[in-house]
Structure formats: C-alpha cells, structure tokens
Amino acid sequence: MKNWKTLSKEILLKGDKFLTVENHTIELPDGRIIRNWPWVITPDFVNVVAVTDDERFVCFRQTKYAIEGTSLAPVGGYIDPGESPVAAAQRELSEETGYTASRWIELGSFPVDANRGCGTGHYFLAIGARKTTDPVQDDLEEQELQLLTRQDLEAATERGAFRILPWATAVLLALRYIEKHGFA
C-alpha cells in the first residue's frame, strides 16, 4: 500500500506553543486529491507509570479541564523542544513527584489521531522509583499523590478510573508489560 502524500500546507490557526492548525492538500494512495484536510499540531508528550521497589505505583488524583470531577493519572507532560522522550519522562517524574527511577522501559509511541495528528505520546514504565527530592509545583491543576498497590491499580483500571485516553493506555501498557515480564 502506498502512503498518503502532502501536496501543500498552509497555516489556518497559529496559536501559542500548544496548538497550531494547518490546512493540507493531500493525495490519497489511489490518486484522489483532497483539499482542506485539517492537521492539528500539539506538543508531543510522555506518560510514565512509576513503581517503587515495594511495588507501589506513583499516581495522582487530579482535576483536568476535559473532565468533570477527578481522575487518577500517571505522571505525564509535554516534551520540551529538542528534548528526547526518555529525558522528558525522567524530568516529569522528578518535577511532579520528586522521585527518580533506576530502570526505564519504553512501552511504545503512538500518534494520537490517525487523521489529524494531535501529537505523539511516548509511554514509559519506570522501575525502582524512590523519592530523592521535592517536587516542583508549577502545574495548573490540583493534584494529590497516591501510592497504589498493584491490586488498587488493576481495580482502578477495571472501573475506568484513569479517565483520559493516554492515561488509561499508559496503565494498560504497564500492566501488560508487568504481567509478561514482571519487574525484571
């Protein structure tokens, strides 16, 4: 199968660093041309499921604009310009929780939207997490650190308590990795 081709692009909406929307003209694999294909550029991001040596999972309960009420959440945030995904993951874990981890497992990288883009998320499991410093409190949202047992984490997953798509995915990927490989 042939790839889709971008024939031209123009900026429809130039926002701040968080959002740009482009208008693309596209050639489909079968040769058809589509004009006015919106393409959404948002920063790439990381999500980190961090687990301590005594098998506690470092999570937050927090509010976010897209939901009513609260959600459980793994560590996460946007990748800075020029930063590698794993460096962003390590920075976010440290900034948000004050924890550092001894082993970093890449769980996968996935574009968010097949048609519009909307950035790529990179997912990590951080093993051997321990508190080594104080967190930096600079995020907009209220958040409360929770150390969940594996049983808690699995029960939360079953009831959809990680309510945002990349957060649910991060936990599903981490649980699947641990079921296959343990913490080795």
Place this chain on the structure above:
Amino acid sequence: MKNWKTLSKEILLKGDKFLTVENHTIELPDGRIIRNWPWVITPDFVNVVAVTDDERFVCFRQTKYAIEGTSLAPVGGYIDPGESPVAAAQRELSEETGYTASRWIELGSFPVDANRGCGTGHYFLAIGARKTTDPVQDDLEEQELQLLTRQDLEAATERGAFRILPWATAVLLALRYIEKHGFA
C-alpha cells in the same frame, strides 16, 4: 477538588464537521483565570474489536495520514450526530466489514486530550461476529481485512503494530477483558 470552570468561549476556527477550535477563558480550581485556552472539537468516535465464534479477530491492515507505511487497525469511525455510541459501533462494523455480532461489551469511554478535548472515544468488544452482508466501501483509505488469531493479536500488540493511540487502546482493553472474563 473543584472543577475547572468555563467563563466564556469564542470560535477561533470554524471548520467543517471534522474540526472546530474555540478559545476559552477558564477559572482554575484555585481561582486563577486563564485566557486563551484552546479547545479542540472533533467528532466523538468508536473503535470495535470484533471476534468470531472461532476466535478470529476482525482487523484491517491500512494506511492513514498520520503514519508512514501501514498499521493494523480495529474497526472504527466517527459517531453520526444523534447516534448512540453502540449504534455507531454496530454500524461501523457492518459498513467496514459486512459482519454483525451477537454480543456487545462496553470497554470504556475516554476523552482524548485532558487539556484540549479532541473528542471522546468509545471502545467495544463485539463477540460472535459473523459475515452477514457485504461491506460498504466508502472510506478514503486502502484497507485489507485480516482475521487474526488471538496469538497473532497478542504478538501484534507486543510489537506495537496497532500504531495509532485509540487503536492500541481498543486492543489492550479487549485483551484485558478476555483475559479476565473469557468470551462469556
């Protein structure tokens, strides 16, 4: 914890039915006001992991604009205005594959982006899928139906062959459901 409040909104970019961008003014739980918060409205969508009575998973290999090369994909598509998620799931399964299923399990619903919105995806497992009609070929992408064994599906998941976030999530949710509950 208190919710974030929308104080006002204006349209920044009025696209077609696939994309509208709004500019919101927001009050944070701690009372701070944020102006110029972009909010992205895209259609809600469904993804369906369908499995036949002889445990074959109904998937596609296909191209999409957001990726180079091909990806495995479950059935999926946008929800029509006024349509329920399960009705959209049943319609997409029929239109894309010509299959119908005897049991529909809701695997969860998740907003795509905690900050921007970007629509909500609804995930389903369709059990007892069988071909009852011809698919309707109206999608833009080339796609090739593949009937995967559970072993194939698990191996594809391990290697990240479902390359788009909601597609990977749909398969992770379905595999987790089947591991817990079987096909009962």
